[in-house]
Amino acid sequence: MAIKSYIEAVTEALAEEMEADPRVFVLGEDVGVRGGVFRATAGLIERFGEDRVMDTPLAESAIVGVAIGAAMAGMRPVAEIQFADFIMPAFNQIVSEAARIRYRSNNDWDCPLVIRAPYGGGVHGALYHSQSVEALFHHVPGLKIVAPSTPYEVKGLLKAAIRDEDPVLFFEHKRCYRLIKGDVPEGDYTLPIGKANVKREGTDITVFTYGLMVHYCLEAADIVAKEGISAHIVDLVTLKPLDKDAILEGTARTGKVLIVHEDNKVGGIGAEVSAMIAEEALFELDAPIARLCGPEIPAMPYMPPLEKFYMLNPNKIADAMRKLAEF
Amino acid sequence: MAQILMPQLGESVTEGTIAKWLKQVGDSVQKYEPIAEVITDKVNAEVPSDFEGVLTKILVEEGTTVAVGTPIAQIEEAGQQPVHADESIEVQAENGESAEARVTTEGLSRVKEQTSRVDVARPRFSPAVMHLLQEHGIDPSEISGTGLGGRITRKDVLAYLENRQITGRVQLTKTEEDLSSVAAPTKPATGPITFNETVQPSETVSAQPQNQLAQTLTGRSLREDETAIPVTPIRRTIAKRMLESKHQAPHAWTMVEVDVTNMVRFRERVKDEFKKKEGFSLTYLPLFIKAVVESLKEYPILNSEWAEDKIILKKQIHISIAVASDDALFVPVIHHADRLSVLGLAHAIHDLATRARAGKLTPADMSGGTFTVNNTGAFGSILSQPIINSPQAAILTMEAIVKKPVIMPDDSIAIRHMMNMCLSLDHRVLDGLVCGKFLAAVKKRLENMSADSIRLY
Numbered sequence: 001m002a003i004k005s006y007i008e009a010v011t012e013a014l015a016e017e018m019e020a021d022p023r024v025f026v027l028g029e030d031v032g033v034r035g036g037v038f039r040a041t042a043g044l045i046e047r048f049g050e051d052r053v054m055d056t057p058l059a060e061s062a063i064v065g066v067a068i069g070a071a072m073a074g075m076r077p078v079a080e081i082q083f084a085d086f087i088m089p090a091f092n093q094i095v096s097e098a099a100r101i102r103y104r105s106n107n108d109w110d111c112p113l114v115i116r117a118p119y120g121g122g123v124h125g126a127l128y129h130s131q132s133v134e135a136l137f138h139h140v141p142g143l144k145i146v147a148p149s150t151p152y153e154v155k156g157l158l159k160a161a162i163r164d165e166d167p168v169l170f171f172e173h174k175r176c177y178r179l180i181k182g183d184v185p186e187g188d189y190t191l192p193i194g195k196a197n198v199k200r201e202g203t204d205i206t207v208f209t210y211g212l213m214v215h216y217c218l219e220a221a222d223i224v225a226k227e228g229i230s231a232h233i234v235d236l237v238t239l240k241p242l243d244k245d246a247i248l249e250g251t252a253r254t255g256k257v258l259i260v261h262e263d264n265k266v267g268g269i270g271a272e273v274s275a276m277i278a279e280e281a282l283f284e285l286d287a288p289i290a291r292l293c294g295p296e297i298p299a300m301p302y303m304p305p306l307e308k309f310y311m312l313n314p315n316k317i318a319d320a321m322r323k324l325a326e327f
Numbered sequence: 328m329a330q331i332l333m334p335q336l337g338e339s340v341t342e343g344t345i346a347k348w349l350k351q352v353g354d355s356v357q358k359y360e361p362i363a364e365v366i367t368d369k370v371n372a373e374v375p376s377d378f379e380g381v382l383t384k385i386l387v388e389e390g391t392t393v394a395v396g397t398p399i400a401q402i403e404e405a406g407q408q409p410v411h412a413d414e415s416i417e418v419q420a421e422n423g424e425s426a427e428a429r430v431t432t433e434g435l436s437r438v439k440e441q442t443s444r445v446d447v448a449r450p451r452f453s454p455a456v457m458h459l460l461q462e463h464g465i466d467p468s469e470i471s472g473t474g475l476g477g478r479i480t481r482k483d484v485l486a487y488l489e490n491r492q493i494t495g496r497v498q499l500t501k502t503e504e505d506l507s508s509v510a511a512p513t514k515p516a517t518g519p520i521t522f523n524e525t526v527q528p529s530e531t532v533s534a535q536p537q538n539q540l541a542q543t544l545t546g547r548s549l550r551e552d553e554t555a556i557p558v559t560p561i562r563r564t565i566a567k568r569m570l571e572s573k574h575q576a577p578h579a580w581t582m583v584e585v586d587v588t589n590m591v592r593f594r595e596r597v598k599d600e601f602k603k604k605e606g607f608s609l610t611y612l613p614l615f616i617k618a619v620v621e622s623l624k625e626y627p628i629l630n631s632e633w634a635e636d637k638i639i640l641k642k643q644i645h646i647s648i649a650v651a652s653d654d655a656l657f658v659p660v661i662h663h664a665d666r667l668s669v670l671g672l673a674h675a676i677h678d679l680a681t682r683a684r685a686g687k688l689t690p691a692d693m694s695g696g697t698f699t700v701n702n703t704g705a706f707g708s709i710l711s712q713p714i715i716n717s718p719q720a721a722i723l724t725m726e727a728i729v730k731k732p733v734i735m736p737d738d739s740i741a742i743r744h745m746m747n748m749c750l751s752l753d754h755r756v757l758d759g760l761v762c763g764k765f766l767a768a769v770k771k772r773l774e775n776m777s778a779d780s781i782r783l784y
Contacts, residue, residue: 204482255455255481283458286481327475 004184007177009151010040010116013158014078016188018048021076024162027054028063028080028116037082038118038177064090064115068098071113076162084119084171085131085299098167099142113167114158118174120212120262122311125174126302132263132294137169138240138272144193145240147171149214151182153237156191164193171239173212180215194238196246202232204325206250208273209260210236213312217260220317229325239269247273248281255286258324260317265293287327292320329378330398333387336365336372336690343367344392344560345399350382351461356402363399366560367690380404390560450479459484465491561655572717576633576753580712583766587728588744590614590776597783605673612648612702613672614781615725618772619700620644620665626765630697632718633755647696647716648676650683657683658716660696670784704728704746713751720756723769724749746773 004012018024025048026041032055035042045053056063060081067077081087087094094115101111121130137143146161146168148154154172161168199214200221209217214235221231234250236242251257257277259270270291277289292312300310333343346364350356361373362382384401387393450467452460456479460467470487472479549555558566594609601609623630623644631640646664650657659679661667667675682688699716704727713722726747733743748769752762 255453283454286453286455327478327480 001183001185003181004151005178006151006154006172006180007038007040009154009184010158010172011042011044012184013155013162014041015044015047017076017078017159017162018044018052020188021162023074023076024078025052025054025070025075026078026080027056027067029056029058029082031055031080036080038174040116040118040172040177041080060086060088060090061093064093064098064113067113067115068093068101068111071098071111071167072101072109076112076114078114078116078162081115081117083125083129083174084117084133085128087115087117087133090115091136094137094143094167094169095140099140102166103142110165111167112162112165114161114164114170115167116158116170116172118177119171120173120175121300121307122175122212124302124304124307125300126307127299130300130307132261134169134171134239135263135268138269142166143240144168144238145171146193146238147173147211148237149173149176149199149211149235150180151184153191153197155184156189157193157237159188160190160193163190168193171211175212176215194241194243196237196243196250197235198233198246198250199235200231200233202230202254204230204232204254205256205258205321206232206234206254207258207260207317207321208234208236208247208250208270210239210269211262213260213262213317216312216314217317219314220321223314223318224321224325227322229321231321236269236273242269242273242276244276244280247276248284251277251281252284255284256324256327257285257287258290258292258320260292260312260320262294262312264296265291266296268293287324290320290324292317328383329380329402329404331362331374331376331378331400331402333365333393333395333397333399334374335395336367340367340395340690340694342392342394345387345389346371346560347389348385349373350376351457352382352385353457354382356380356382366564371686372690374399376402378402378404450477452479453481455481456484459488463488559654565656568717569714572715576715576717577755578712578715578751579754579757579759580749580751581759581762581766582710582747582749583770585746585748585770585773586733586743587611587746587773587776590773591728591744593776593778593781596778601673601783605670607673607677609673609783610676610702611704611725611728612676612700613669614776615702615773616646616648616661616664616672616676616700617669617781618769618776619698619723620646621772622765622768623698624665625768626761628757628761629721629752629765631720631756632697633720633753634718638756641697643697645695645697647699647719648679649699649701650680652684657688657693658696658699659683659688659692660694662695668784669781699723700725703749709747711749713749715751715753719753721750721752721762 014026018026026044028036030037031041032045032050032053035044041053056066063079063081067079070077081090098111098113101109117133119132119134123130134145134147137145144161144164144166146157148157158170161170200218202221207217207221214233217231217233221233224231232250232253234246259273261268261270263269265271270293274289274291277285294312295310297310301307336343343365344367346366348363350362356362356376356379358377358379359375362376363374364371365374380402382400383403385399386401387397387399393399450472452467459465459481465484465487467479470479470483471477472483474480474483590611594611594614598609627640630644631638643663644665646661647658648661650659659682661672661675661679664672679688679692682692696716696719698719699722701713701722701724703711703713703724707727708724709726709729711724711726713724715722726749728744728746730742731745732740733745735741748766750762750766
C-alpha cells in the first residue's frame, strides 16, 4: 500500500472514477488548466480534456446550478467550490433544488451530484478562507454530508459519493491536504457513507469529532494517556446521516462524552450528537455531555496570535479531556 | 403522599404481576403517564399514574403478584413538596432509605445553596450511576467515590460490583447448608441461574402435588450438555393454566372427518379479489368460525362452563382463537362472533393476530371467551388433542386440509379435500351424544359451503 497525502487521495479518486465512468466530469473555478487552487484536480484536464474538466466563471450559483441540471440529465458531476466560505451563493440551489428533487418528483428524478468544498482554518487564510459551513447544511433533509479525516477515507468515500444517487456535500479540511498522509490502497474500493470509525480505543472518556480535529484529538489522547487517562476516539466521518449506533455505542463505552469540532458551538453538529445521546442514552451518562468548539465569533482572524486563539489545538483538547475524566 | 393501587385491568381480573417498573424512585411522573407494566391474563398492560409528582417509593418488587387494589407505589404529589430543604431531609431520614439520595427538583435548587452540606449528606448521582445502583440494589454509602469532590463515578460502581461478585461467591459456599431449606422460587428468574446440587427441595414439599413436581424439577442440576432457559411470566402463566385445566376438567376427545372440497374451491375463487379489496389474505379460519358459531346457536350447551353446583350457559358467543409466537401462546377473543359476517370475522381475526404479534393486545382482548377454535391445521397438524381453555366447556381444532381418495355416495371414487376436526370436551358438562350432534352440525355447514351458500361481504 502506498503512503499518500490527503489531497493525492482526492485526485486519485476523481481520476479513477472519471476513467471508469464517462458520465463523471468535474467543474469549478480553476479546476482545469490550473489544476485547482490546491492542485486537487491537477493533471485531469490533460487526461480527460476540457469537456470533462471544465473551468467555470466565478459564480458559485452557476457552478452548482449547471451541475444539478447535468445530474438530472443523467451525468455525474463533481462540482468544486474553491473555498467552502463561498458556497453561499449556491446555497439556494443546493437546498431548494438538489436536496428536494427526488422527494418533490416522487422518485421520478434524482440528483447524483457531488459538491467538493475545502473548509476549515489554521492555514492563515483569514476570515473568508477558513470557515466551517457544515452545520448550515446539516439541517436540510435530502443532503448527505461527508467530512473525512484520512487519505484512506477520502478515496473510499469520494468514490462512494460519486456513485451515490443523491447529492453529497464532500467537505475536505484544507489543512489536512498536505499535512495528513496515510496508507491508500491501490485501485478501486469504496467505503459506506453513514459509518463512523473508532480511531482509538479507550475506557475513561469518549470523544466524538471529525475532520482535522480527529488528528488533534488523537494527539491530545497521547498527551493525557501519560497521565493515566484513556480516551476513546470516534471519528464521525459522515455528518449526515450521523451514525447513531456508533454514537450510542461510544457513549455506553465510558459514560463520559466530549464532542470536539472546529465550527462554533451554537447549533453545530455537536448539538445534534449531544441531543441524540441525551434522548437515547441518558442512563449511560456519567457526566454532563461536554462540547469543545470554536469561539462564538463570526470567523477566523488573520493575525497569527489571534488565529491561534481561535483555533482548537491538542493542548486545549487535552485540558477538556482532563476536566471530563476528573468529573 | 398519594398511593398508586394495582388497577383492575379487566372484569374478571383479581390480581396482577408487576412485570417492570418504568419509573424509578426519584423520577418525576406526569398525570396519566405509565409508571409500570403489569401482567394479567397473559397480557402486558401499563399502569398510568393518577397523580402528578415524584415517585418516592416502590412498594411491590418486579415479578411479584398482588391483588387488585393493593398499593404498589407512593407518589409525592406536585405542589405538596416539603417547603424547606431541611424538612425533606427529615422525611427521608424517617423512611430510613439510604438510596433516596436523589431529591426533588425544587428541593434540589434550594439545597444547592448549602453546598457543603449537600456534598456530605446527599451526594448526587449521574444517570449511569443511579441506574447501576438501582439495577443491582447497591447502597451507595458502601462505595467510596473517586470523582470530583468524592463523586461516585460509573467506574467506582463497576469496580464495587466486581469486588462484590468475588466476595459473594465465597459467601455462597459458606451458606450451602442453609440453601437446602430454601423453598422453590415463586417468581421467575431474571438473572443468570445457578443450580446447586446440594439443594434438596424435596424436603420442603408442600401439600399441592403440582408444587411437588415443580420443586423436584427446580432442584434438578444441569448436566454439561444442557442449557437452562429462564421461565418468562407468560410461559409460567401458560404452564399454570394448562396444568389447572388438565387437572380439573376431565377431558374427553372425539374427532370427525369433513369434506371441505366446496369450501376450498370457493376460497380459491374469491381469495385474489379479497386480498385486493381488504389488503390481507382470506384464510379458512373465518369460514370455520362462521360454521362453529351457527352450530353453537343450535347446541348452546357447548357454549357453557362448569361451576360446581350448576352449569352456566352463556348467551353471548365470544370465540377464543389461538395465536402463537415462537415462545408464547396468546388466546385473544372475537367478542360477539355471532353478530359478525365472514368479512367481519376475517377482519377481527386479522386485527387480533396482528396485535398479538406486536404485543399490543389489551386485557379486554384476552378475556371473556366462551368457546375456543384453534386452527392447528395452519402448521400442518392432522390430529391433535387440545387442552380445554378453562373454564370453557370445549375446544375445537381445525386440522390440515389434505387431498384424499374418497368413496362418494354413488360408489365412485373421487379426489376430495378432507379435514379432521377434533373436539376436547369437559366431561362434567358435556357427553358424547351432544358433542357428536354439534360436530355433525359444523360438518354439515362446512360441507355445504359454496358460492351459493356463503355471503362473504
